[in-house]
Each structure stands twice: as structure tokens, then as C-alpha cells.
Amino acid sequence: xxxxxxxxxxxxxxxxxxxxxxxxxxxxxxxxxxxxxxxxxxxxxxxxxxxxxxxxxxxxxxxxxxxxxxxxxxxxxxxxxxxxxxxxxxxxxxxxxxxxxxxxxxxxxxxxxxxxxxxxxxxxxxxxxxxxxxxxxxxxxxxxxxxxxxxxxxxxxxxxxxxxxxxxxxxxxxxxxxxxxxxxxxxxxxxxxxxxxxxxxxxxxxxxxxxxxxxxxxxxxxxxxxxxxxxxxxxxxxxxxxxxxxxxxxxxxxxxxxxxxxxxxxxxxxxxxxxxxxxxxxxxxxxxxxxxxxxxxxxxxxxxxxxxxxxxxxxxxxxxxxxxxxxxxxxxxxxxxxxxxxxxxxxxxxxxxxxxxxxxxxxxxxxxxxxxxxxxxxxxxxxxxxxxxxxxxxxxxxxxxxxxxxxxxxxxxxxxxxxxxxxxxxxxxxxxx
Amino acid sequence: xxxxxxxxxxxxxxxxxxxxxxxxxxxxxxxxxxxxxxxxxxxxxxxxxxxxxxxxxxxxxxxxxxxxxxxxxxxxxxxxxxxxxxxxxxxxxxxxxxxxxxxxxxxxxxxxxxxxxxxxxxxxxxxxxxxxxxxxxxxxxxxxxxxxxxxxxxxxxxxxxxxxxxxxxxxxxxxxxxxxxxxxxxxxxxxxxxxxxxxxxxxxxxxxxxxxxxxxxxxxxxxxxxxxxxxxxxxxxxxxxxxxxxxxxxxxxxxxxxxxxxxxxxxxxxxxxxxxxxxxxxxxxxxxxxxxxxxxxxxxxxxxxxxxxxxxxxxxxxxxxxxxxxxxxxxxxx
Numbered sequence: 133x134x135x136x137x138x139x140x141x142x143x144x145x146x147x148x149x150x151x152x153x154x155x156x157x158x159x160x161x162x163x164x165x166x167x168x169x170x171x172x173x174x175x176x177x178x179x180x181x182x183x184x185x186x187x188x189x190x191x192x193x194x195x196x197x198x199x200x201x202x203x204x205x206x207x208x209x210x211x212x213x214x215x216x217x218x219x220x221x222x223x224x225x226x227x228x229x230x231x232x233x234x235x236x237x238x239x240x241x242x243x244x245x246x247x248x249x250x251x252x253x254x255x256x257x258x259x260x261x262x263x264x265x266x267x268x269x270x271x272x273x274x275x276x277x278x279x280x281x282x283x284x285x286x287x288x289x290x291x292x293x294x295x296x297x298x299x300x301x302x303x304x305x306x307x308x309x310x311x312x313x314x315x316x317x318x319x320x321x322x323x324x325x326x327x328x329x330x331x332x333x334x335x336x337x338x339x340x341x342x343x344x345x346x347x348x349x350x351x352x353x354x355x356x357x358x359x360x361x362x363x364x365x366x367x368x369x370x371x372x373x374x375x376x377x378x379x380x381x382x383x384x385x386x387x388x389x390x391x392x393x394x395x396x397x398x399x400x401x402x403x404x405x406x407x408x409x410x411x412x413x414x415x416x417x418x419x420x421x422x423x424x425x426x427x428x429x430x431x432x433x434x435x436x437x438x439x440x441x442x443x444x445x446x447x448x449x450x451x452x453x454x455x456x457x458x459x460x461x462x463x464x465x466x467x468x469x470x471x472x473x474x475x476x477x478x479x480x481x482x483x484x485x486x487x488x489x490x491x492x493x494x495x496x497x498x499x500x501x502x503x504x505x506x507x508x509x510x511x512x513x514x515x516x517x518x519x520x521x522x523x524x525x526x527x528x529x530x531x532x533x534x535x536x537x538x539x540x541x542x543x544x545x546x547x548x549x550x551x552x553x554x555x556x557x558x559x560x561x562x563x564x565x
Numbered sequence: 566x567x568x569x570x571x572x573x574x575x576x577x578x579x580x581x582x583x584x585x586x587x588x589x590x591x592x593x594x595x596x597x598x599x600x601x602x603x604x605x606x607x608x609x610x611x612x613x614x615x616x617x618x619x620x621x622x623x624x625x626x627x628x629x630x631x632x633x634x635x636x637x638x639x640x641x642x643x644x645x646x647x648x649x650x651x652x653x654x655x656x657x658x659x660x661x662x663x664x665x666x667x668x669x670x671x672x673x674x675x676x677x678x679x680x681x682x683x684x685x686x687x688x689x690x691x692x693x694x695x696x697x698x699x700x701x702x703x704x705x706x707x708x709x710x711x712x713x714x715x716x717x718x719x720x721x722x723x724x725x726x727x728x729x730x731x732x733x734x735x736x737x738x739x740x741x742x743x744x745x746x747x748x749x750x751x752x753x754x755x756x757x758x759x760x761x762x763x764x765x766x767x768x769x770x771x772x773x774x775x776x777x778x779x780x781x782x783x784x785x786x787x788x789x790x791x792x793x794x795x796x797x798x799x800x801x802x803x804x805x806x807x808x809x810x811x812x813x814x815x816x817x818x819x820x821x822x823x824x825x826x827x828x829x830x831x832x833x834x835x836x837x838x839x840x841x842x843x844x845x846x847x848x849x850x851x852x853x854x855x856x857x858x859x860x861x862x863x864x865x866x867x868x869x870x871x872x873x874x875x876x877x878x879x880x881x882x883x884x885x886x887x888x889x890x891x892x893x894x895x896x897x898x899x
Contacts, residue, residue, distance in 0.1 A: 139603050146610040212856045219636040241637045384742040389722040534836045
């Protein structure tokens with residue numbers, strides 16, 4: 133009898149200790165806080181490094197300016213981990229993603245629509261209308277854009293171009309091929325010393341070049357995906373030809389020695405790349421790692437003979453959003469108002485080096501000093517940028533495109549074959565939810 | 566004695582009322598039942614854990630495999646649609662092919678290297694414990710950390726491996742960017758971590774009775790004969806165990822590929838499985854379907870297909886094992 137009781141007690145203890153380890157990390161009360169103490173707002177962002185430091189500065193300014201909410205920032209670059217946390221209800225109150233994922237997330241109910249908050253605070257007027265379009269899905273606004281969505285620009289190394297005999301950056305696709313080929317340098321062993329083409333980062337090339345050359349990845353009526361459009365095929369021919377000319381192996385070896393994207397060993401930052409498609413954030417990194425670099429910023433090239441298409445490219449920007457199951461939506465919206473407000477956005481744009489989404493800031497002298505602002509204003513005036521097709525299965529479309537871009541660029545398939553196969557693979561994606 | 570009498574009568578009453586359930590209760594059977602109950606209670610934490618955290622999710626995932634489920638909205642029943650979609654998905658077959666490559670080529674290589682290491686470490690030389698420790702340490706280095714280090718070792722221009730190859734004048738492949746060399750690179754990395762396989766073989770080697778070797782010596786057997794006719798048959802049971810475990814593990818190969826395709830680094834790289842998807846293993850594709858495309862139904866279907874494949878392969882391995890494995894002395898056939 134005594135033995136049985138002990139056995140029962142011990143097994144009961146074992147079972148309960150088992151449950152100690154699981155359960156949610158934070159209880160419901162932490163986000164509400166005690167009376168008088170500021171409520172916690174969790175802000176997880178994808179940025180890291182210098183950009184993260186800027187965000188922490190903004191967070192500190194916000195926390196000091198009021199005492200109702202206390203924002204805690206966390207750099208969480210793994211987007212899948214972020215989505216998983218949100219799905220299990222342990223995610224942040226406010227986070228960020230890219231505009232080419234808004235349709236996918238909104239259609240799955242991950243994002244909180246912001247229309248009611250915006251209407252209550254009459255918030256949206258100062259934003260460039262095109263930027264608000266990128267965060268809309270099914271007529272509702274699901275986030276606020278940080279930048280003006282200028283997309284990528286063409287950075288060029290003035291010294292390498294001059295050595296190849298060019299005083300100006302290329303304007304058309306033909307000029308681009310010419311400059312890239314002539315500016316490429318090989319060392320005495322035949323290994324690549326300077327990369328002429330915007331081959332690195334590879335992921336920034338094909339879609340942007342497609343849009344720059346006037347093509348689109350979806351039909352005008354939105355009913356068909358068109359990876360096999362002429363502009364994409366032309367863009368892929370260009371990079372395939374460049375790679376064939378100088379040797380895929382040499383280029384791969386050169387790219388691999390770059391290390392991670394925008395590490396201090398990045399080939400453009402160290403002056404070993406002549407032409408580069410990249411975002412405005414590269415400016416801040418160049419200033420940090422190699423401020424003596426002689427470089428310029430220009431618009432992406434337009435197709436030969438069509439100067440009216442200049443200033444094309446993919447328009448995308450980072451978007452701040454509130455997850456639909458956030459615990460403290462009021463606090464999240466209050467902070468969102470601040471960081472996307474004039475004061476927060478100005479500091480953010482200035483330090484991270486991007487063009488802000490608020491029109492009123494464009495006449496601010498400090499913003500005008502951001503490198504590339506002049507070219508950017510020209511680009512916006514031309515209004516030729518496009519967004520990546522916005523539909524729920526866009527992530528899979530993006531992956532399929534990347535797969536076939538690679539096959540075409542490495543001449544495993546011709547660009548025509550590759551894009552035809554891609555179109556075949558993706559024909560059901562528009563119907564998926 | 567009144568107490569015992571009343572207790573006895575109580576017992577007898579209990580017993581007679583349970584007559585329909587228990588035909589005859591002897592004190593022995595009751596004691597057995599009581600011991601069973603105690604044992605069951607002690608095992609209950611594990612049983613509850615298994616039911617809640619293993620069996621229930623497994624059954625639930627079977628249900629999800631027949632639904633369209635993106636975690637944020639309630640699942641929608643779609644029947645066999647996920648399975649049909651998988652069987653017409655190119656990447657599904659590619660991921661299976663990659664995984665089979667790893668299983669069919671990686672498993673024998675790992676086992677052979679582990680066995681050779683174990684045999685070397687079985688030789689009684691000075692400093693034997695130090696050698697054993699040194700060879701075992703790589704297998705306890707955390708997989709993510711070692712994957713990141715190996716990424717640098719395999720760097721085509723400044724990595725140590727290509728530098729060494731260059732010094733002896735061999736071709737220096739673009740290890741992690743050339744689709745023909747990515748899986749060989751992963752296998753090389755796997756060889757470095759065969760410590761646990763080696764330790765088990767080492768223990769098994771020491772279990773082989775020394776008399777068998779002495780008998781073989783007397784019969785004039787050379788080292789190769791001794792290996793084929795004494796060592797291998799002696800190792801057969803353990804070999805079966807290692808083969809099954811290694812096959813199961815290789816079918817689920819994930820972590821190294823996850824780290825080396827940059828999946829968790831937050832960098833937007835477009836392609837999910839490395840150069841031309843040469844590193845897209847089954848588990849990695851499952852992960853992307855579930856957590857990147859938020860297609861939990863499809864991912865669950867993939868999980869169950871893998872379960873069936875591994876179950877069949879394991880069943881075949883065990884059923885054919887009697888052809889080459891014999892357990893100990895005196896056992897005739899099993």
C-alpha cells in the first residue's frame with residue numbers, strides 16, 4: 133500500500149515536471165504590463181549590422197519620447213523563422229518584409245489590414261501613391277513602405293570605366309555589353325581580376341533587366357504568367373554570352389571569393405567590379421568600408437532605340453507590417469506611426485541611405501544630400517518601374533524564375549528553352565491560393 | 566485477526582464480483598497484475614509524452630496531408646490533390662534523386678571509413694586513447710558550426726582544400742558552385758564526422774573472441790583472410806544495425822544542406838537548393854514547401870511518402886539480413 137502511494141506520487145511528479153518545459157515562452161500579461169508601467173511592443177526586423185544599429189537608435193528615440201509603450205527591437209534575419217513564430221502565436225507585434233511578398237502573406241491572413249488605423253489618424257496623404265500601391269492587396273492596405281521603392285540602380289566604378297576608355301556609364305543595353313566586356317580584367321594566370329558585368333549579385337540581375345528593357349513577368353490582363361517575354365530572353369542572352377566569353381568557372385570562382393553579400397570583401401566595394409545593379413543601401417556600406425572608392429550611380433539601361441523606356445527596373449521596398457495575431461496592436465501602430473512619420477523616417481533614410489516614401493521629405497536639404505537622390509528623382513519622374521507580379525503564390529514563381537535564370541545564364545538551356553519550361557511549370561500558380 | 570478476516574472477505578467479494586472478467590484469481594496473478602500496474606505507472610510519463618508529442622502530431626500530419634493548409638487559416642480538405650501534385654512535380658523527383666545519391670553512395674563510404682578507422686584504432690600502440698579521442702571529436706562538433714567552417718574550406722579561391730589540391734597540381738573544382746561537385750563536397754564533409762560509427766565498430770571489434778583469431782593464425786590465415794572470415798562475420802549484426810541507421814539518417818539528410826544553401830541566413834538568394842538544385846534534398850524541399858511556401862498539406866504528404874519509403878527499405882534490409890547475418894554461437898537459424 134505504501135509502495136503504491138510512493139509510486140503514484142513519483143509518477144505524478146515526473147508527469148508534471150514534463151510539462152514545465154513546454155508551453156509559451158511569455159505569458160499574456162507581459163504585453164499588457166502592470167498599471168503605470170509601459171506596455172511592451174516587440175519589433176523583430178530582418179535587418180542586421182549597420183542598418184540594425186540605425187533602427188535601435190530610432191527605437192531609443194521613440195521610447196524616450198513617450199512612456200506608454202516600450203519597444204524592444206530584435207534583429208531576426210531568418211524570415212522563415214519569423215513566419216513560423218507568427219504562425220504559432222509567439223511572433224512579434226511589428227515586423228518587416230519586402231513588397232513582393234505582400235500578396236502572398238496577405239492572402240494567407242498573416243497581415244493586419246491597416247485601413248482603420250490610417251483613417252482614424254488621417255495618416256496616408258504624404259506618401260507617394262505608387263508606394264502605397266505596392267502594399268495593397270485586394271483593395272486593402274497591409275503595411276507601410278519604408279522607402280520610395282526606387283528599386284535598384286546601376287552603380288559604376290569610374291576608375292575601371294576610364295581605364296577601359298569610357299567617361300560615361302552605359303545608357304543602353306548594347307552599351308552595357310560593350311562596357312562590361314571591355315572593362316573586364318584578367319590577371320596573369322588568367323583568373324578574373326575585375327568583373328565587368330553586373331553578374332554579382334546574380335539574383336539582382338535578370339528580373340530587373342527584364343523590367344528595364346520594358347518587359348513584364350505577367351500579362352497585361354493579369355491572367356497569364358509570362359516568363360518567356362522578349363525582354364527576359366534578351367537579358368538572359370546578355371549574361372549567358374558574357375559568361376561564355378570569359379568562362380563560367382572563372383566567374384564562379386571570382387564570385388565565390390566575395391564571401392557573403394556586402395561583406396567588406398565585396399567585389400564592388402573593393403573596386404573590382406565595373407558595373408553593378410544594387411540598392412541604395414550599398415552607398416552606406418561603401419562609405420563604411422571603402423570611402424575612397426570612385427563610383428557613380430545611374431539609371432538601369434534602356435533598350436537600344438527606346439529612350440522613352442529609361443528609368444525602368446523593379447520597384448520594391450521594405451514594408452513594415454503588423455501580424456494579424458499580434459498581442460499589442462495598439463502599441464505596434466503607435467510605433468509604426470512614429471517610424472514612418474516625418475521624424476522617424478528622416479533619420480532612418482538619412483542613416484541607411486534610402487529615399488524615403490514621404491513626399492514632404494524630398495525637399496528636405498538633408499535628404500537631397502543622399503547620394504543618388506538626383507538620379508532617383510529623374511527615375512521617379514519617368515515612371516517606368518514595375519512591381520513583381522502580386523499574387524498569393526508569388527514566392528514559388530520567384531523560385532522557379534531563379535532556377536531557370538541560372539540554367540539559362542550557365543548555358544545549360546538556351547534562354548528560349550529555359551523560359552518556355554519555366555512558363556510550363558508555373559502555369560497553375562496564378563490559380564493557387 | 567478481525568482485520569485480516571475482513572480484508573480477506575473483502576478480497577473474496579471483489580474476486581467473486583469480477584468472476585466474469587477473471588476466471589480464477591490466484592494471489593500470484595493478482596501480484597502480477599499489481600506489479601504490472603506499478604510498472605505501467607512508472608512508464609506513464611514516457612507514454613503520455615509519446616502520445617501527446619509524437620503519436621498525436623504524426624496522426625494529425627496524416628490528416629493534414631489530405632488538406633490545403635497554410636497554418637494561418639483553417640485546413641481545407643482536398644483529398645489526394647497534394648499527392649497528385651507531388652507526383653507531377655519535377656523538384657520532388659530531383660530531391661528524391663539527390664537523397665538516393667546521398668544514401669546509396671554516402672552510406673557505404675561512411676561505413677567503410679568508419680570501419681577502417683575502428684580497425685586502425687584497435688591496434689595496440691602507445692597513445693591509443695589519445696588517437697581514439699582525436700578521431701571521435703569531429704563527430705561531436707555542432708553540425709551547423711562545422712557546416713559553416715567547411716563552406717570556407719571548400720571556397721574555390723582561398724579555401725584550404727583547393728590550395729592543397731593546387732600544390733600537388735590537381736584540378737581545383739568550384740566545390741559549392743559547380744553542380745557536379747556539391748554532393749561530393751557534402752560526402753567529404755560527412756566522412757569527417759564518422760566518429761560515432763567508428764566508436765560502435767570499435768566496441769563490436771573488441772567483442773569478437775580472440776580465440777577465433779588465434780585459431781585462424783594456427784590454420785595459417787593471412788591478414789586479409791582473417792578479415793574476410795573472422796572479422797566481417799563477427800561484425801555482421803552490428804553492420805546490419807549500422808546500415809539501417811545510416812540509411813534512415815541519410816534519407817532525412819537536412820541540416821548541412823540547409824546551412825550550405827543559405828536557407829536560414831536571411832539572404833535572398835532565389836534558388837532553394839544550391840546550384841541547379843543539386844543540394845535540394847528531400848527533407849530540405851519538404852522544409853521549403855512547409856515553411857517557405859506555407860504549403861503544410863504538401864509538406865505533410867511528402868513526410869508520409871518518405872515514411873513509407875523508409876519503412877519499405879528497412880523492412881527489405883531486415884528480411885534479407887538472414888542471408889548474411891548470423892547471431893553468435895549455437896544459434897542455428899532464425
